Amino acid sequence: MNKPFSQATRADIRLAGATTLGGSAGNAASLLQIVLERRFAGDWESVERLCLPHFVHNPGDVEIAWQLACAQWRRHDPVSAERTMRIADAAIPGNANVAAALAQFVAEQGRYGAARRLYERALKLVPSATTPAVDLAELELRKGDWHRGWARYEARLARTDRAHNSVVSIMSRVAPRWNGQRLEGRTLLVFSEQGNGDDIQMMRFIPALAARVRDEGGQMVLACRRSLHPLFARHYQTCIEIETGAYALHGKPDYCLPMMSVPFALRLKPGQVDGKRYLSADSSRAAAWKSHVRERTPRTEALQIGLVWRGDPAHRRDAQRSMTLAQLAPIFALPGVVFHPLTPAGPPLPASLPHCDLTGDYRYGFDDVAAHVSALDAVVTIDSAPLHLGGALGVPVYAMLDHVSQWAWGTAEEQRWYDSVTLFRQPRPGDWRPVVERIAAALESMNAMREHATRR
Template identity: 30%
Template sequence: MNGNSQADELTKVRHAVGLFRKGAIAEAEATVRAVLAVFPASVEAWNMLGIILRADGKAHEALSCYRHALSEDVRHAGAWTNLGNAWKDIGHVETAIRCHQRAIGERPDSADIYHNLGIALMAANRFEEAIVAYSRGLLIDPGLSQVRWDRALALLSAGRWAEGWADYNARIGGLGLPPRSLPGKSWNGQKALGETLFVATEQGFGDALWSWRYLRQARARVGRLILECRPALLPLARAHGLADEIVGQGEVIPDAGLHCYQCSLPGIFTADPGSIPPAPYLSASAERIARIAPALADGEGKLRVGIVWSGSPTFQSNAERSAPLDRFIESFAMPGVALYSLQMGPQRQDLATLRGAPVTDLAPYLRDFTDTAAAVSVLDLVIMTDSAVAHLCGALGRPVWVLLPYSAYWMWGNGKTSPWYDSVRLFRPAVRGDWTGVFDATGAALSELAVKLKL
């Protein structure tokens, strides 16, 4: 290939990169495929096509692209680490780790490759090794806030909470928590009895419910507290009087001298599990309980079990933490047990595909989390995958069994119980993707409970 041809090839690949960064995925793919039609041995074009396909959810196709690139240049560090990313997406995490290690061998000064290695190690539950990988990346480039945030999650997963909280604020202003104009100065827990503190909402519903236990402690250190909530949580927050003033997300933010994001509160007040404020710290409305109780009357004399099989579909890893509805019915529809669906969102439509299934849909009664709290308080047990309702049950002190994926969210720890909620029991797979083992163990436990209660 002559110099001009190579320059033309690279110019067109760079153009595809620019289109990809702007979100023009289809146009970027067309551009790079046009490059390959002229330069079929282009390492950079094959590598870029793999990146595009992986971003479009086509990890299997991306594998082939990276292999093409490596067949032309076996020492191409970018293709090795991108191959590792694709293998991780497919669930081959040990292979992914080897690919990233090979990439580091070719380019040991790349913070991005160490970051990718850390992500793969986290997927393998190798937390301490992930911490080392992230730390090496930060030694190369200390300004990478996403790497620092990921290291925070690794440290928290490893139980090294004090160190984890030190990195936790790296999320602020980053990809996970875009910059906002908040009133006053950032609050780090100091006493300011004459000041008003604005606590800003962030992350998911479950994160909000988890953080609310700290509002009383925060309120004791300032003069006045304003809490921001997503709309579905507003009635629950107001019913409990969690702050001097409660505003909905999107409403005008009141004046305040200080501000703090809600998920920063645990890091201020909890250095270790022994300092976690106890649950329950929420309760259900008697009026809402009376309203929903008739919908559960047909389960009288049985073990009334609520089920939730999916979290929010907008959550990046929701597919990994969710399980099919038919698994729940197959495993838990047993004599002496009445099933009730607490599922909300698009996945509620799964019930329509299983006509005649022995499940009562409570969604028509659930206008917000206050109604869900009432339903949970009437049910004997909730069995579910990881989502906000698990935190609601824990905050209410109601029994909940949470079915976790192999690489679970750090908050659930590494055992069968949760340091955050005494009423939670955790069921984990022995190996990646082993939902059968999880449902088998949970079904056996449910059968044992039904026998114990003589149902």
């Protein structure tokens, strides 16, 4: 998912409950401190170099094993990460955290059957563990087992390490969680829980849930983050900005429901999802952005292509989904294309590349992004919020997926969520070249069709 680090289902810094065997405890603690400093700096090569000698002599130090495996995974080597955790697992059998970590790195290779068995083993060891339960739920959702997947995904809400000021903690103090109680005469508050992309993806189900609440004689209020409010409020009017804390604006809430629980509340099945557009840009803002693009682009006759190549570095899987500019070289070599970055405050595109950065003109959050995207010919993006936004708007999207990616994109290059989205998946972890070359060919074809239509 597009979830920020603070809301990740796994504590991606330390392996909770890890056990250390062998070696000096003081030396191990000192090493771990240095390792964590390098980790926070994003220096994964140093993390691997520091951990490996200690791990060779102390395979039972599963905390160092976890740090080593994470470094290997972040460097696009899940095979080595799996090997590291298997050694730790042999040294300390029966550790549920190690089994869950091992399952993660097996899943990162696309070996979902083996990963499932490892997650189930971890849950057998500690039935109340949330990390393997949530990871297994995402695996079930990926494979289309939504009956079990959505129910199991509720385990994320049972985490005990959630910060006091996290949105789920705050909402638990506003009103009790809704578990299907009758809503006659009552108010249900549905709230933003995870990333912007998750909210956009789940927004399609808000009308169906609201209709059910109305049929029961209740009312539903949507509390979304400020950046999404203008876009969402146009499609569901009983909508507030979650940051204001004005949860009782439409009546004191009787129950709360996190947005990622809406499919579970609806008992959603895969066949009930279609790819039709369900959001739209504000018409006047879209017209203004169309003129803005035409006035600011260096080449009006060229394809105008939205581009996202980097995500939030705090995201659990950002090392897998984000790209460098050098990896986009085949796309940048295309003639007749102007690129429009879609993420504010991101790294700049080179001056030699035809591009038009209008992100400094965003004033209304995703409502401006929606209008901007609607004025373009297509969007090329990694697995991030603009992918979901483009799909929800019905804009052509070429999605550059890492080998595994978010659960919603399944296991191949087919998806049910958005008719306008085409998936391009890495054939192996870290291998972006085939993806970029195929998208370059698609853009070249789009340009040729455009030129042919112009000549007619």
